[in-house]
Structure formats: C-alpha cells, structure tokens
Amino acid sequence: EKAGFDHFMLKEIHEQPKAYRDTIGSRIDGSGERVVLGEVKLTPQQIWDIHNIHIVACGTAYHAGLVGKSVIEQLARIPVETDVASEYRYRAPIITPNTLVIVVSQSGETADTLAALREAKRCGARVIAITNVVGSSVSREADDVIVTWAGPEIAVASTKAYTSQLIAFYLLGLHLAQTLGTQDATYIRETIEALQKLPEQVEQILLHAEDIKQYAEQIAEHDDLFFIGRGSDYAVAQEGSLKLKEISYIHSEAYAAGELKHGTLALIEEGIPVIALATQEHLLEKTVSNIKEVKARGAQVFAIALEGNHEIAKSVDLVFEIPRTVALLAPALVVIPLQLLAYYASLARGNDVDKPRNLAKSVTVE
Ligand code: F6R
Numbered sequence: 576e577k578a579g580f581d582h583f584m585l586k587e588i589h590e591q592p593k594a595y596r597d598t599i600g601s602r603i604d605g606s607g608e609r610v611v612l613g614e615v616k617l618t619p620q621q622i623w624d625i626h627n628i629h630i631v632a633c634g635t636a637y638h639a640g641l642v643g644k645s646v647i648e649q650l651a652r653i654p655v656e657t658d659v660a661s662e663y664r665y666r667a668p669i670i671t672p673n674t675l676v677i678v679v680s681q682s683g684e685t686a687d688t689l690a691a692l693r694e695a696k697r698c699g700a701r702v703i704a705i706t707n708v709v710g711s712s713v714s715r716e717a718d719d720v721i722v723t724w725a726g727p728e729i730a731v732a733s734t735k736a737y738t739s740q741l742i743a744f745y746l747l748g749l750h751l752a753q754t755l756g757t758q759d760a761t762y763i764r765e766t767i768e769a770l771q772k773l774p775e776q777v778e779q780i781l782l783h784a785e786d787i788k789q790y791a792e793q794i795a796e797h798d799d800l801f802f803i804g805r806g807s808d809y810a811v812a813q814e815g816s817l818k819l820k821e822i823s824y825i826h827s828e829a830y831a832a833g834e835l836k837h838g839t840l841a842l843i844e845e846g847i848p849v850i851a852l853a854t855q856e857h858l859l860e861k862t863v864s865n866i867k868e869v870k871a872r873g874a875q876v877f878a879i880a881l882e883g884n885h886e887i888a889k890s891v892d893l894v895f896e897i898p899r900t901v902a903l904l905a906p907a908l909v910v911i912p913l914q915l916l917a918y919y920a921s922l923a924r925g926n927d928v929d930k931p932r933n934l935a936k937s938v939t940v941e
C-alpha cells in the first residue's frame with residue numbers, strides 16, 4: 576500500500592506531480608488561455624459584487640490560505656484576510672453578503688473550520704470550500720466546492736493536500752482575474768503556461784532528495800532553528816516550520832525576514848541553522864541583507880533559491896536550487912524541499928514519521 580516507499584509521507588510527497596496534474600486537470604481550456612472553473616457557480620455579477628474575501632482554515636490548510644491571500648490579492652486586487660478557524664469564529668468577524676468566505680480543509684471535517692463556515696453562512700456570505708474529500712461535511716454545506724484531486728492522504732503530516740490547495744488558489748485567483756479584467760490576456764496565458772510546468776519541475780526537485788537528506792541529518796542534531804523569508808516565502812516558511820516541528824520535534828520558528836531585528840535576532844547565536852527562502856527575486860536585496868544580519872551573528876545559512884541566483888549562492892553556506900518559475904507560483908516548488916527536510920529529519924531522529932506523537936489526522940473536536 577506504500578507502493579515501495581518506506582512511509583506514507585514519502586509516498587505522498589512523490590505523488591505531488593500527479594496531484595498537481597489532476598488538480599489542474601481540465602480546468603484550463605484547450606487554448607491554454609483561460610481557466611474554466613465549472614464547479615464555481617458564482618456569476619460574473621456576484622464576482623463583481625465581492626468587497627472582500629476571508630480565508631479560514633486550520634494548520635497546514637491555514638498556511639495554504641496565507642499563500643492564497645497573496646495570490647488573490649495580486650491577481651484579482653480584492654482585499655483578503657486569512658484567519659485560523661478557531662480564532663475567526665470567536666472574534667465576531669465582519670461578514671456581509673458582499674464577503675466571500677473560502678474555507679480550506681483537506682478532510683472537510685475539521686470542527687472549527689466547519690463552525691466558521693456555518694457562521695459565515697449565517698451572516699449571509701457566500702462560501703467556497705477547497706477540500707480533498709468529495710461528500711465531506713464542508714463540501715456539503717458550502718455553496719461552491721473546488722475539489723483538490725490529491726487522492727487520499729494517510730500520513731498525519733499534510734503534503735500533497737497542501738500543494739493541491741495552492742493549485743486551487745492559483746486557479747481561483749486566475750478565474751477571478753479573468754472575470755474582473757484585473758490582468759491582461761498575456762499575463763494570464765503566461766501564468767497558465769508556468770502553472771502547467773510545475774508538475775515536471777516538482778519531479779526535477781524530487782531527483783535531488785538526497786541533498787536534502789544530507790542537510791536534514793545535520794539539522795537533526797539541533798534543538799532550535801529558524802526559517803526566514805519575505806512575501807510568499809514567509810508564508811511557506813511557516814508551513815516548513817510546522818512540518819518540521821510536527822514530525823521531527825525540533826523546535827523552529829518562522830520569521831518574516833525583516834522582523835528579525837525587532838527582537839528575535841537576540842536568539843541567533845554561533846552555529847544555529849537558519850533556513851532562508853529566497854524565491855521572491857524582487858525582494859532579493861532585502862533578503863540578502865537579512866541573511867547578512869544572521870551570518871554576522873554566527874548562523875549557518877541554508878538557502879533555497881531559484882536556479883542560477885548567484886547573489887544568494889555567494890551569501891550563504893549552502894544553497895539548494897529549484898527550477899525557475901514566476902514569483903507567484905514559487906510556493907508550489909519551494910515547499911517541496913521543506914517537506915523532504917522534515918521527513919528526513921524525523922527519520923534521522925528515529926521518530927514515527929507517519930504518526931507523530933499527540934496528533935490525529937482529522938481534528939473533529941474543538
Ligand atoms: C499538519 C496538518 C494539520 C491539518 C489541520 C487541518 O501537517 O495536517 O495542521 O492541516 O488539522 O486539517 P484539514 O485540512 O483536514 O481541515
């Protein structure tokens with residue numbers, strides 16, 4: 576059942592090229608110029624009437640929602656807030672009939688996410704669910720459902736569900752942009768082309784899993800480390816940090832690179848590993864200056880950057896290159912080495928990778 580892999584998690588990491596292909600599926604028209612989200616019944620007028628969007632989810636799905644916020648804001652220019660469901664429900668969120676609420680849930684059964692969905696509906700909002708389980712509670716109660724075709728996810732640590740959620744956000748963002756006219760046809764076509772290249776690029780990254788394994792064996796000796804990034808790299812850093820904590824039990828924190836000097840820099844000492852995500856090249860100069868701040872205090876910096884980025888390569892101790900894509904889509908690639916890092920660190924520590932202590936796959940209690 577593990578198809579020759581040692582763990583479900585590793586199998587599911589390797590299933591991502593297929594999960595991307597299946598989630599993109601027939602949601603792009605034959606010309607390759609338009610996204611066709613047939614399952615979303617929102618009319619053009621309803622899309623025009625959206626004043627704001629709330630994305631609500633828990634854990635890894637929440638982290639997909641953080642990327643979703645930047646994707647939708649950039650593509651469709653609609654203001655988006657992303658919340659964890661257990662907070663959203665109790666903070667009397669300002670929901671109007673012009674609010675679109677997007678709930679994200681792999682299982683479609685998470686108690687807090689389901690409660691947030693119900694609260695949104697009670698306030699008159701329209702709700703889109705992004706879920707991996709057809710027929711789940713969330714999918715039955717939402718107005719529209721975008722199914723992520725990742726297939727069953729068995730490992731407690733979510734991998735292919737997260738990346739399929741990112742693909743769903745790209746498709747939804749493009750769908751909204753097409754309707755609103757916020758991006759021109761060339762931009763949409765180029766983004767679609769780049770989207771269609773992702774599965775093959777994930778395959779290329781997976782060929783270099785051994786490099787990540789070696790690095791993971793080094794960090795398995797540490798008790799604390801940091802992830803830093805800017806823009807969507809910061810959102811992915813939070814997911815990388817959660818994945819590592821969850822299965823390797825190594826403490827880590829994800830920081831917006833520019834925030835370090837407002838307090839956390841005090842924790843940087845000789846030899847501490849810092850993992851810097853640097854795919855957002857328009858922010859490169861700033862990220863490099865943050866890398867210099869931690870290096871000056873003795874940090875060992877491992878960067879993940881787009882292929883051929885010499886500026887990063889010369890500023891850090893070790894660099895892992897991922898294939899080039901557009902900045903918007905980089906989260907769907909940069910997270911792959913982070914999943915492998917968590918996996919191999921957990922393995923090096925002799926943990927039960929697929930069933931980490933204290934955790935359950937589906938959280939149906941509040
Ligand atoms: C972490 C993980 C959890 C889930 C969270 C929400 O790897 O899997 O953080 O993402 O419990 O679950 P779903 O998406 O089923 O609502």
